[in-house]
Amino acid sequence: MTNSIEITKAKTSKIQDVDFENLSFGKIFTDHMFTCDFKNGEWQKPEITPYAPLTLDPSARVFHYGQAVFEGMKAYKDDAGKIWLFRPEDNLARINKSAERLAMPAFPHDLFMEGLKKLINIDEDWVKPGFGNSLYIRPFVIATEPAIAASPALEYKFLIICSPAQSYYSGDVRVLVAEQFSRSANGGVGFAKAAGNYAAQFYPTSLANQEGFQQIIWTDADTHEYLEEAGTMNVFFRINDTLITAPTSERILDGITRKSIIQIAKDADINVEIRPIKVSEIVEASKNGSLKEIFGSGTAAVVSPISAFSHKGELFEVPKQDDKYSDKFKNLLNGIQYNTLEDPYGWRQSI
Amino acid sequence: MTNSIEITKAKTSKIQDVDFENLSFGKIFTDHMFTCDFKNGEWQKPEITPYAPLTLDPSARVFHYGQAVFEGMKAYKDDAGKIWLFRPEDNLARINKSAERLAMPAFPHDLFMEGLKKLINIDEDWVKPGFGNSLYIRPFVIATEPAIAASPALEYKFLIICSPAQSYYSGDVRVLVAEQFSRSANGGVGFAKAAGNYAAQFYPTSLANQEGFQQIIWTDADTHEYLEEAGTMNVFFRINDTLITAPTSERILDGITRKSIIQIAKDADINVEIRPIKVSEIVEASKNGSLKEIFGSGTAAVVSPISAFSHKGELFEVPKQDDKYSDKFKNLLNGIQYNTLEDPYGWRQSI
Ligand SMILES: Cc1ncc(COP(=O)(O)O)c(C=O)c1O
Ligand SMILES: Cc1ncc(COP(=O)(O)O)c(C=O)c1O
Numbered sequence: 176m177t178n179s180i181e182i183t184k185a186k187t188s189k190i191q192d193v194d195f196e197n198l199s200f201g202k203i204f205t206d207h208m209f210t211c212d213f214k215n216g217e218w219q220k221p222e223i224t225p226y227a228p229l230t231l232d233p234s235a236r237v238f239h240y241g242q243a244v245f246e247g248m249k250a251y252k253d254d255a256g257k258i259w260l261f262r263p264e265d266n267l268a269r270i271n272k273s274a275e276r277l278a279m280p281a282f283p284h285d286l287f288m289e290g291l292k293k294l295i296n297i298d299e300d301w302v303k304p305g306f307g308n309s310l311y312i313r314p315f316v317i318a319t320e321p322a323i324a325a326s327p328a329l330e331y332k333f334l335i336i337c338s339p340a341q342s343y344y345s346g347d348v349r350v351l352v353a354e355q356f357s358r359s360a361n362g363g364v365g366f367a368k369a370a371g372n373y374a375a376q377f378y379p380t381s382l383a384n385q386e387g388f389q390q391i392i393w394t395d396a397d398t399h400e401y402l403e404e405a406g407t408m409n410v411f412f413r414i415n416d417t418l419i420t421a422p423t424s425e426r427i428l429d430g431i432t433r434k435s436i437i438q439i440a441k442d443a444d445i446n447v448e449i450r451p452i453k454v455s456e457i458v459e460a461s462k463n464g465s466l467k468e469i470f471g472s473g474t475a476a477v478v479s480p481i482s483a484f485s486h487k488g489e490l491f492e493v494p495k496q497d498d499k500y501s502d503k504f505k506n507l508l509n510g511i512q513y514n515t516l517e518d519p520y521g522w523r524q525s526i
Numbered sequence: 527m528t529n530s531i532e533i534t535k536a537k538t539s540k541i542q543d544v545d546f547e548n549l550s551f552g553k554i555f556t557d558h559m560f561t562c563d564f565k566n567g568e569w570q571k572p573e574i575t576p577y578a579p580l581t582l583d584p585s586a587r588v589f590h591y592g593q594a595v596f597e598g599m600k601a602y603k604d605d606a607g608k609i610w611l612f613r614p615e616d617n618l619a620r621i622n623k624s625a626e627r628l629a630m631p632a633f634p635h636d637l638f639m640e641g642l643k644k645l646i647n648i649d650e651d652w653v654k655p656g657f658g659n660s661l662y663i664r665p666f667v668i669a670t671e672p673a674i675a676a677s678p679a680l681e682y683k684f685l686i687i688c689s690p691a692q693s694y695y696s697g698d699v700r701v702l703v704a705e706q707f708s709r710s711a712n713g714g715v716g717f718a719k720a721a722g723n724y725a726a727q728f729y730p731t732s733l734a735n736q737e738g739f740q741q742i743i744w745t746d747a748d749t750h751e752y753l754e755e756a757g758t759m760n761v762f763f764r765i766n767d768t769l770i771t772a773p774t775s776e777r778i779l780d781g782i783t784r785k786s787i788i789q790i791a792k793d794a795d796i797n798v799e800i801r802p803i804k805v806s807e808i809v810e811a812s813k814n815g816s817l818k819e820i821f822g823s824g825t826a827a828v829v830s831p832i833s834a835f836s837h838k839g840e841l842f843e844v845p846k847q848d849d850k851y852s853d854k855f856k857n858l859l860n861g862i863q864y865n866t867l868e869d870p871y872g873w874r875q876s877i
Contacts, residue, residue, distance in 0.1 A: 201585065201674035208584060228581045233559060233687050234552065238668050241592035241721030242728065278728035313674060317589050318725075323552035323664060323689065325758055327728045336584050338674065353713070360711030360747035362704070364726045370592030371722010374669075375715045377593065377629035377678045396711035397748045407676055 180209075180286075180293055185225035188300075195303055198341045200475075201311065205298035205337045209290040212319070213280050213331040221286055223294055226336065232321030236328040242318035243370035244273035247407075247474045249340070250295050250310040250526070252302040253514035258295060258526040261512050263288065265431045270314055273367035278327035279316055287314070292526045294335055299526075306509055307342020311475075340475075348471070348479050350405065351388040352454055352486040353379070357396035358403070358426070365426035376406050388485060390471070394454065395426070402452045408471030408479060409433035413500050414460045415467065417446045432472040436504045438520065445500065454486055461491040469493050470501040478505045531560075531637075531644055536576035539651075546654055549692045551826075552662065556649035556688040560641040563670070564631050564682040572637055574645055577687065583672030587679040593669035594721035595624035598758075598825045600691070601646050601661040601877070603653045604865035609646060609877040612863050614639065616782045621665055624718035629678035630667055638665070643877045645686055650877075657860055658693020662826075691826075699822070699830050701756065702739040703805055703837040704730070708747035709754070709777070716777035727757050739836060741822070745805065746777070753803045759822030759830060760784035764851050765811045766818065768797045783823040786873065787855045793870075796851065805837055812842040820844050821852040829856045 185206040193203055204226050211221040236242045246266045251259045267288070271281040295302065295310065302310040314335045318328035356379035359365025364372060376391070383391050392410055395401045403421055404410055409430040412419045418440050423429040440447050460466035469481040478501045483492045510516030511523055536557040544554055555577050562572040587593045597617040602610045618639070622632040646653065646661065653661040665686045669679035707730035710716025715723060727742070734742050743761055746752045754772055755761055760781040763770045769791050774780040791798050811817035820832040829852040834843045861867030862874055 199675075202672075204585060226584070228583050230579045230581050232579050233577070233685055234555060234664075234689075236725075237589060237721075238594055239596050239664070239666060239721060240724035240728075241594060242725035243589055243592060245590050276729050277725045278732050313585075313590070315590060321553075324550075325724050325727075327732065334584055338585075355713055357711045357713035360708045360714060362706055362708035362747055363711060364722075369722060369726065370588075370590060371715075371720060371725060373591035373676050374587075374593035374628045374722060375720065376676075377591075378627055381629050381678065396713055 180221045180223055180290060182223045182293070182297070183225065184297070190300055193339065195339060195341070198339055200340060201338050203338055205301045205310070205339070207294060207297050209294045209335040211282075211286070211290070211333045213333070218280075218283065218286070218333070221290055223290070223297060229332070231319055234321045234323050236318035236320055236322070239323050240318070240325060241369070241371040242277055242279065242328055243316065244270055244277055244279065245313060245315035245368050245370065246270045248312045248314070249474055249512070250302050250312060251512045251514075252304040252308070254304055256304070257514065258299060258302050259512060259514055260291070260524045260526065262431050262435070262522045263291060263524060266314065269368065269429065270316065273369055274316060276364055276367045277369055279318070279331060282316065282333050291335060294337065295526050298337060301337065301339050303339065306513060309340050311338045311340040313338065342476075347482040348390060349388045349483045349485070350390045350392050350481050351383040351386065352392050352402070352484055353394045354399050354487060356391075357399075358393040360396055361425065363426065366424065366428060368428065373406070380406060392484065400453055400455070402454055402457065403427050405471050407475060408473040411436065411470050411472060412452060412457055412466065413468035414465050417448055418500060419448045419450065419452055421452055422449050430472055432474060432477060432508070435508060435522065436472055436478070439504055439507050440500070443503070457484075458486060458491065461493070466493060467496050468500055477508050531572045531574055531641060533574045533644070533648070534576065535648070541651055544690065546690060546692070549690055551691060552689050554689055556652045556661070556690070558645055558648050560645045560686040562633075562637065562641070562684045564684070569631075569634065569637070569684070572641055574641070574648060580683070582670055585672045585674050587669035587671055587673070590674050591669070591676060592720070592722035593628055593630065593679055594667065595621055595628055595630065596664060596666035596719050596721065597621045599663045599665070600825055600863070601653050601663060602863045602865070603655040603659070605655055607655070608865065609650060609653050610863060610865055611642070611875045611877065613782050613786070613873050614642060614875060617665065620719065620780065621667065624720055625667060627715055627718045628720055630669070630682060633667065633684050642686060645688065646877050649688060652688065652690050654690065657864060660691050662689045662691040664689065693827075698833040699741060700739050700834045700836070701741045701743050701832050702734040702737065703743050703753070703835055704745045705750050705838060707742075708750075709744040711747055712776065714777065717775065717779060719779065724757070731757060743835065751804055751806070753805055753808065754778050756822050758826060759824040762787065762819075762821050762823060763803060763808055763817065764819035765816050768799055769851060770799045770801065770803055772803055773800050781823055783825060783828060783859070786859060787823055787829070789871065790855055790858050791851070794854070808835075809837060809842065812844070817844060818847050819851055828859050
């Protein structure tokens with residue numbers, strides 16, 4: 176890829192219309208976007224242009240066959256005004272892994288890093304400093320070829336769009352353990368950030384919402400006996416002082432927050448077990464008082480403590496805990512992300 | 527729905543540029559399309575307009591979460607120039623069932639039937655008479671709301687686009703029985719025509735293509751011991767004179783061609799068994815000579831005879847058969863579809 180990025184700046188900025196104190200997630204986008212088309216077997220001229228609607232033929236493959244993958248990442252501003260990314264190369268590696276499973280072309284490393292950084296630089300005023308404030312970054316790839324044959328498209332569009340985000344107090348997160356519906360199959364696409372995986376969760380999640388649960392913890396589709404992950408979070412359990420999380424697999428997304436937490440926990444001499452987790456084990460631990468914490472991990476909220484789970488109609492409360500692992504991990508990760516702590520891992524990358 | 531359909535005709539037709547003798551599937555579309563937006567909790571003004579690109583925000587849910595469902599149906603012209611649909615209400619029922627599973631709103635019956643018929647009437651010259659010629663009709667619904675929260679959209683677009691189709695001689699169809707990859711999970715969305723189900727098959731199918739197989743017959747994700755369906759076809763096996771097909775389930779699409787064939791077969795006093803089918807049973811039947819036919823069923827080709835299947839590296843040829851069930855069903859269904867035979871079932875509907 177020798178093409179350099181062609182930049183067209185927006186004539187005016189929308190930023191003065193934005194209430195940065197009252198952002199709802201993913202509704203407002205910055206002034207620019209990065210796009211690059213794939214055609215004739217290669218990625219074409221990359222561009223940064225004003226954020227604008229896409230024009231696509233109604234027969235574009237993405238509308239019919241869900242041939243689309245995405246990523247979610249964030250940029251953080253420190254108090255000196257410097258902007259940081261967190262393990263961005265891992266997002267690139269993952270979107271390319273997702274793309275491969277959906278028969279889509281990989282996006283080149285250097286072009287991704289350059290496009291990402293240039294785009295954020297141009298829209299740097301949209302990244303607000305302060306713990307919790309961030310720029311949510313959404314790289315995604317869609318199949319644009321105008322033809323409805325049920326086969327991989329020959330044309331794609333890679334985009335990066337950005338949305339300012341605030342830390343949100345999500346309240347008590349109560350989860351339902353899946354007993355009937357499931358998220359992914361062995362040999363399927365669960366490990367990929369494939370667009371269709373998400374729409375498939377909307378209906379079961381709506382039903383859970385109606386019963387007062389914010390999220391579902393998915394279980395294996397065969398037996399519903401093993402805990403896997405939540406809709407957009409991996410899940411950790413603390414039994415006594417041991418931290419347990421399910422191994423990644425072809426059904427489970429290899430979360431970047433998850434693997435960062437595993438690393439941090441190990442380095443803090445916390446006993447970490449990465450192994451299949453039976454629902455019955457957690458129920459048992461809840462009953463005998465050894466279940467200390469449950470929390471989800473993901474880019475959106477870093478960690479989301481879970482206060483209760485329901486299984487087969489029975490509700491299990493997770494007792495309040497003073498010295499929470501989840502707080503420790505959140506503080507450490509935020510410290511690295513916002514450049515207030517040392518980063519012994521080299522996870523932070525300046526723009 | 528009291529809104530009547532607003533019709534804007536194309537100024538010129540593209541039809542004279544189309545080579546109807548050399549159509550490749552799904553690349554050329556007729557002059558008009560039907561669209562209807564969902565907003566503020568209801569379907570808005572339906573329109574028939576010139577076929578044209580869609581303008582969507584890059585944050586539209588369909589691009590990120592695959593919240594999209596579709597249908598595939600056909601219109602047939604008889605020698606008197608009259609146009610017929612085949613069980614169109616079943617397609618509507620199915621798209622609404624798919625929509626429900628993806629937390630999308632149902633589309634109203636009367637508006638669907640009226641929009642469909644008006645659209646085909648306007649583009650009637652695109653429907654060519656003669657067995658094999660047809661108008662492929664693609665109703666679909668996409669989530670258009672410009673916001674990337676991972677939850678059901680509040681805005682949708684329903685569309686119908688149409689593409690002239692020819693009968694294609696697909697050659698020998700050889701299939702691979704899935705041993706590693708899978709199409710759908712218990713409790714998942716396999717029974718729905720959910721966009722994401724299709725992209726998920728592209729990569730495994732490409733691998734199969736490279737080994738010389740046109741399609742995959744999917745097996746259950748747990749054991750890979752039971753035969754389910756192909757990518758866009760249900761599958762039938764004939765052992766001696768018994769016709770066997772898997773029961774529909776939450777993993778398998780309830781094909782309209784499949785259920786029509788079952789009905790026709792029963793009425794022809796063919797012994798039909800609708801039950802789980804073990805791969806080992808078909809392998810055994812192939813070895814002892816009782817396997818007479820395998821064929822796929824679907825709107826695209828009605829029936830597609832399968833000449834060989836591969837399982838665990840072993841290739842099983844299906845012997846040539848003189849009095850093929852598949853020919854019988856194809857002729858009967860085509861006769862009903864093209865109005866050359868009686869339709870005792872009331873499946874045919876004129877426009
Ligand atoms: C299904 C799923 N699991 C887990 C995660 C958490 O991954 P990460 O920590 O990389 O954000 C996400 C969100 O990206 C997800 O979509
Ligand atoms: C997965 C799948 N199975 C089977 C079929 C066949 O269904 P029908 O006979 O209604 O076209 C289709 C195509 O519509 C399909 O997509």
